Amino acid sequence: WAADEQGTAEMALAALEEQILHEGPHTIAAILMESVIGSGGVLSHPQGYVQGIRALCDKYGIVYIADEVMVGFGRTGKLWGFQNYAGVIPDIVTSAKGLSAAYLPLAMVAMRQPIKDFFENEPLGWGATYQAHPVSLACAYECIKFMLDNDIPGAAKKLEPVMVECISALIDDHPSVRQGRALGLFGCIDLVNAEGQYVQNIAGPMAPAAAKLKQAMMEEGLFGLFRPPFLHCAPPLVISEEELRDGFLRLDRALQKFDVAVAS
Ligand SMILES: Cc1ncc(COP(=O)(O)O)c(C=O)c1O
Structure with a gap:
């Protein structure tokens, strides 16, 4: 990797372009990627990388999803x-979860007009049982109105410094927490064993110490996405600062037990 973000982005983009040319651009329909990698540990792309993907898609006629x-x-x-x-607009966007605040199941896909026109004229020959379910749509409509009226994304941005502060405190206070990061109300910490190695492989069976942490979190009333070695923090976007800090205090107590479990 390069010494800085820009250099890293340039290297990754050069490798991707080489791969596109190797495959043949006409064989590639789309490049699909998470805007911030979620389950893999809340990883933002280096600045310039996503803009570079957009430019490669434009250059080679590839759809960016x-x-x-x-x-x-x-x-x-x-x-x-x-x-x-800055400046990135995808060709297709898929989303779900926050669309209905997860009160009811619903997913969505948005696209540029020419792609929509194509499928209007040449519909695919399949559907889904609950596609456009009216009750889910009504729920999503109310959720989005609430979100826009109350600037919920802005509320998440406002609490980002609290996320960063609380995650930094966990890193300082717990030998089992190697590093962490947060963007808005999306955070993650990386858990390590006494040797400083990841407490387990991501796809492996749950390590005994990780199972103890899960239990300790449940006892503290904490439940969330836990894919050891990654422990995510993705609270409801309507959370207050007081509730968020209370959640981190609970996690701090649960991690004290984890520190002991990984050391023994
Ligand atoms: C980032 C991401 N993409 C795609 C999916 C799959 O979504 P769906 O179940 O709506 O197909 C998930 C599900 O958790 C997800 O987290």
Whole structure:
């Protein structure tokens, strides 16, 4: 990797362009990526990378799809995750979760007009049982109105410094927390063992110490996305600062037990 973000982005883009040319651009329909990588640990792309992807897609006639299932609808402090990268507009956006605040199941896809026109004229020969379910749509309509009227993405942005502060405190106070990051109300910490290695592989069976942490979190009333070695923090976007700090105090107590478990 290069010494700075820009250099890293340039290297990654050069490698991607080489791959596109190797495959043959005409064989590639689309590039699909999460605007901020979610389950993989809340990883933002280096500045310039997403703009570079957009430019490569334009250059080679490839559709750029932004997966906004986790980060759409305000999670990262912007209405859309891709807005964290200046000037980027995808061709297709997929989203779900925050669309209905997860009260009811609903997913969505948005696209540029020419793509919409294509599928209007040449519809695919399949559907889904609950596609456009009216009750879910009514729910989503109310959620989005609330989100826009109350600037929920702005509320998430406002609490980002609290996320960063609380995550930094966990890193300082717990040998089992190697590093962490947050964007809006989307945070993650990386858990390590006494040797400073990840407490387990992401796809592996849950390590005994990780299972103890899960139990300790449940006892503290904390429940969330936990894919060891990554522990996510993605609270409701309407959370107050007081509630958020209370949540981190609970996590701090649970991690004290984890510190002991990984050391023994
Ligand atoms: C980032 C991301 N993309 C896609 C999906 C899959 O979404 P769906 O179940 O609506 O197909 C998920 C589900 O958790 C997700 O988190």
